[in-house]
Amino acid sequence: MLRPVTTGSPRRRHTHRRPRSRTARIVLALVAAAAVLAVAALIVPMLLPPGPRPPFQLPVACGETWQLGTYPGHDDYDVDLFPIEGEAWGRPVLASASGTVTVAGINGSLGGRTPENPEGPRGRGGGYWVKIDHGGRWETQYLHLLEPPMVREGQRVVQGEQIGRLGSTGNSGAPHLHFEQRRGWEKVETWFDGSPSGITHDDREYTLRRTSNNCG
Numbered sequence: 001m002l003r004p005v006t007t008g009s010p011r012r013r014h015t016h017r018r019p020r021s022r023t024a025r026i027v028l029a030l031v032a033a034a035a036v037l038a039v040a041a042l043i044v045p046m047l048l049p050p051g052p053r054p055p056f057q058l059p060v061a062c063g064e065t066w067q068l069g070t071y072p073g074h075d076d077y078d079v080d081l082f083p084i085e086g087e088a089w090g091r092p093v094l095a096s097a098s099g100t101v102t103v104a105g106i107n108g109s110l111g112g113r114t115p116e117n118p119e120g121p122r123g124r125g126g127g128y129w130v131k132i133d134h135g136g137r138w139e140t141q142y143l144h145l146l147e148p149p150m151v152r153e154g155q156r157v158v159q160g161e162q163i164g165r166l167g168s169t170g171n172s173g174a175p176h177l178h179f180e181q182r183r184g185w186e187k188v189e190t191w192f193d194g195s196p197s198g199i200t201h202d203d204r205e206y207t208l209r210r211t212s213n214n215c216g
């Protein structure tokens, strides 16, 4: 006759468990409390309502007039900036408002479009780019810079400070600055010098002109 084979009784396993010491319980409780606080510190600021709009200015040199535009498929509220006079390559790109740099690096891939080889291979994404946190859950983004940004992550910048030079890295057809303003989780219409830009939906191709009052 075969008998069922047992592989150790539950009762015996229980004899190996010892109650946790008081110290271990306190340490566990402290670790759990610290974890809850850490998560709260990350999440609570994201749930707070955004603060007032910072006094954004056009992210290019004081007094210059630039063309702002968009086109189908670009994405609502995204703005492409081209100078209406002079060479676009290498033009200073300025902080739209004061803040702290949160990203200064490469988005996607750079490609090979340079002043010497403007029809070089296209990259992907934003190329050399910068993100600035302006507080109150407001953020700006600057894409397709020519060279590694002139700022580093964590650096404090003031309005009008140069953060890079205009280029055509990433997925860019011609040298220009792709610029966005974000409030909380969402992109919003860009505002400059106290008024909305008028670049809203990307349902059609259109442009307009603005003169920079980013004058320090």
Ligand SMILES: [Zn+2]
Binding pocket: 074, 078, 079, 080, 177, 178, 179
């Ligand atoms: Zn763009």
